[in-house]
Structure formats: structure tokens, C-alpha cells
Amino acid sequence: MLQYSQFSINGSLWISKGNELFIGPAQFRLIKQVINDGSILAASQNLHISYQQAWNIVDKMNRLSPLPLVTRYKGGNDGGGCRIDNFGMKVFHQFEENEERLNKLIDEINLNFNLCSF
């Protein structure tokens, strides 16, 4: 019997600055985790990547961004951490919304996608 059911359509979105990747799915996941955890260290641990990798991703995004996305702060009750700036939150929500639109399209395509019917 031919195995068709293992086939599926997938997709992804990313924001480019010229030819450079600004924010793609990996950057988006990291921002989401930093929003949740309030620090790059905790976010990197929860995503199972090294702190250095996480920091490099944040640093590259910040350098490409016209306004700061993520800033570190010191002090406060928790001794400091990371904050997603207003601009970063707007970019994050825009990305999230667009990814939802993409996922809706992918779901629609997968509903009608069946190699078996060819």
C-alpha cells in the first residue's frame, strides 16, 4: 500500500531587512519566551539553547532594528533582566498576527492536500 498520509504542507514567514534575516520563526520564539520569562538566560534555558546563542540572536535583531527591540535593565526587586520595548512588542504582535494568517492558509491547504487523490 502506498503511504501518502505522512505528507503535509508546512510554511514559514520571516521579516527581512534587504537581504538579511531580521525576524523569523526562531527569533519570534525567543522574543515570546523573553516576554514570558523576563530574562534572556531563563528564555535560553527554556528553549534549550545556550545563553550565548540567545544573546547573539537578540544582538543581531537589535542591530538591524531601527529602534531597540530588547533592552537589559539593572536593579529593581528582581535584580534586573530583559524588557521588550514598545517597538519590539509591536513588531512581535504584528509577526504573531501574520503567522496566524499563514497558519490558517496552511490548514486550508492541508485540508485539500492529498497526494492519494492525484
Add this chain to the structure above:
Amino acid sequence: MLQYSQFSINGSLWISKGNELFIGPAQFRLIKQVINDGSILAASQNLHISYQQAWNIVDKMNRLSPLPLVTRYKGGNDGGGCRIDNFGMKVFHQFEENEERLNKLIDEINLNFNLCSF
């Protein structure tokens, strides 16, 4: 002046078989070129990749596919070449149609995507 205009949304689609890539944009471009040129050699030259790279892509697709996608034939007026099988043509057209739907969504998103308005 802040430079926002260099930012754009991009996207891609691919067909997976389980966790493996079956057909993505690179595979799609190669099939399209083989349809146009009738041979993997000519297609690889027009896409500026090596024959070996092109053949590896075709070979992997064929191995993952439940039915042949691309077959080589010998003889005939042109001394042989490559043919996209019926199943391959159906997969190709399905991919093309879905990519058009994705591109329409990306165009819509880009129309309203302006980091400047944040």
C-alpha cells in the same frame, strides 16, 4: 532618518514527509526547469548548480515519493533526457497553486506592513 522601507515580509512553503523535506522552493524550481529544458543537465546549468547537486535533489525526491516524479529515458530524436511523470506534474501544479496562494497572502501582508506606523 530611520530606515523602515528596507523591511519586508517573506514566506515559503514546503511539503514534508514526516520530518523530511520532500519538496520545497529549491526542488520546485528544479522541477520547473526540468519541465522547461527536458534534461537535468540543462536545468542545472540554467540554475547555476552542479549536475551532481541537481541529480541528488531529484534522487532524494524520487526516493521519498510514493510514485516516480522524474524519470530518465534514452533514445528518441534528442538522444534521451528527463521526463516529469504524471504524478510529478500533479505534485508540481499543486505546489505552484499553493505558492500562488501564499504569495497573494504575502502581498496583502506587505501592503499593510510598515514598521514606520508602529
